[in-house]
Amino acid sequence: MKVGYVALVGRPNVGKSTLLNSLLGQKVAIISDKPQTTRISILGIKTTQQGQIIFIDNPGIHKPLHTLNKRMMSFVYSALETSDLICLLIDATQPYGHGDEFVVETLRKVTTPLFLLINKVDIIKKEKILLLIDKYKDLLDFKEIIPISALRGTNLDVLEKSIYHYLPEAEKLYDDETVTQLPLRFQLAEIIREKLLKRVEKELPFVTAVLVEKLEERGTGGTLGKNDQDALAQETSSQNSTPAPTATGFRFPEKPIKPGEKLEEEMEKKSRASRPDRASGQPAEGKKKKGKRKVVYLSATIFVERESHRKIVIGRRGQVIKMIGIEARREIETILGAKLFLDLKVKVKEKWRDSPEVLDLIEGQR
Numbered sequence: 001m002k003v004g005y006v007a008l009v010g011r012p013n014v015g016k017s018t019l020l021n022s023l024l025g026q027k028v029a030i031i032s033d034k035p036q037t038t039r040i041s042i043l044g045i046k047t048t049q050q051g052q053i054i055f056i057d058n059p060g061i062h063k064p065l066h067t068l069n070k071r072m073m074s075f076v077y078s079a080l081e082t083s084d085l086i087c088l089l090i091d092a093t094q095p096y097g098h099g100d101e102f103v104v105e106t107l108r109k110v111t112t113p114l115f116l117l118i119n120k121v122d123i124i125k126k127e128k129i130l131l132l133i134d135k136y137k138d139l140l141d142f143k144e145i146i147p148i149s150a151l152r153g154t155n156l157d158v159l160e161k162s163i164y165h166y167l168p169e170a171e172k173l174y175d176d177e178t179v180t181q182l183p184l185r186f187q188l189a190e191i192i193r194e195k196l197l198k199r200v201e202k203e204l205p206f207v208t209a210v211l212v213e214k215l216e217e218r219g220t221g222g223t224l225g226k227n228d229q230d231a232l233a234q235e236t237s238s239q240n241s242t243p244a245p246t247a248t249g250f251r252f253p254e255k256p257i258k259p260g261e262k263l264e265e266e267m268e269k270k271s272r273a274s275r276p277d278r279a280s281g282q283p284a285e286g287k288k289k290k291g292k293r294k295v296v297y298l299s300a301t302i303f304v305e306r307e308s309h310r311k312i313v314i315g316r317r318g319q320v321i322k323m324i325g326i327e328a329r330r331e332i333e334t335i336l337g338a339k340l341f342l343d344l345k346v347k348v349k350e351k352w353r354d355s356p357e358v359l360d361l362i363e364g365q366r
Contacts, residue, residue, distance in 0.1 A: 001050070002052075003052045004083075005056060006085045007087065008087050009086060009087070009089070011062070012059075014091040016038065017038055017057055019150035020044045020057040022151070022156060023046060028180045028182070035060060035205070036062070045178050053160070053167070054173065058075055061076055067355070071363070080107075080112070083112055085163060088107060088115065088116050092128060092147075104140060113143045115144045116145045121155075186365040188215070189300060190210070191332055191335075195323075195328045195331075196302065199323060200312065204309060207309060208304055211362055212299070213299045216296070294336075294337075296340050298343065299345075300342070301346075304349070305348070305349065321344055329342045
């Protein structure tokens with residue numbers, strides 16, 4: 001059996017997360033047309049009769065300016081050092097530039113087998129693909145050069161077959177059902193951030209982050225009862241008037257243990273069971289059963305760096321934050337198999353991208 005780690009690397013916004021999701025046949029990483037959407041390394045595990053491939057979706061390779069970016073690049077360097085195979089993804093629609101030169105120079109230092117994946121070949125002419133192959137073939141020692149479309153799935157079967165050829169013989173590292181190791185809190189925070197990225201432009205994608213502060217069940221029912229509504233309203237009001245939690249309260253030890261961990265483990269089991277099967281569109285356990293659903297309360301904070309950013313995220317008469325909440329709630333309810341009460345707050349934290357305290361809070365969700 002062939003088993004190993006495969007790092008997906010490249011410039012920001014070349015389609016690495018789209019490729020990961022397509023290879024796995026389900027959504028694991030959030031997708032956005034904004035650069036630097038992926039901020040940590042995300043594992044995606046695919047088990048077949050041939051073996052097990054652990055894909056590592058990484059932040060885009062770039063020159064770091066803030067502490068946040070330096071941490072992002074540390075994930076990239078770690079993946080380059082520990083992977084059995086590296087796949088460099090390039091966007092065939094974009095011209096070769098300084099960013100590509102920086103990526104190539106970064107990869108010159110590694111000795112791990114390297115593939116070149118030319119993405120978006122479904123929307124360019126064959127002549128352009130040949131020119132790209134001619135450009136890149138002498139830049140690095142590529143073992144394979146494969147034109148693909150991450151979105152359409154073009155040549156992904158060829159890619160997977162080629163990957164197995166370079167992986168070592170080993171025992172499986174994860175059970176057959178495991179697709180990712182991401183904790184539930186991180187997944188929910190990323191969903192909220194994905195919906196946020198759809199509605200902001202310019203510098204806003206770079207200066208926003210999401211922290212899930214509370215996740216708990218609140219009984220059952222098709223709608224929240226009067227007592228639940230009053231309690232939630234009172235709690236929301238009190239949370240808005242209290243200072244943000246300290247890093248110490250959210251920092252995770254070697255084995256993550258968070259408040260309500262047993263509850264979250266149970267939710268994760270439910271979320272795996274309720275994710276739609278790609279072929280049938282039905283939940284993994286069959287058709288949804290009728291009856292009262294659990295009510296889940298989720299409180300999350302969106303960090304921005306300026307008051308002007310906060311106003312943009314909230315929007316005129318709260319319309320932007322409202323739509324972010326609506327779209328996030330729909331997806332999260334499908335994952336949890338429960339009715340969701342989503343409480344979103346926007347907080348200004350100047351220069352949070354250089355604040356170890358805030359970065360520890362956000363990364364502590366992993």
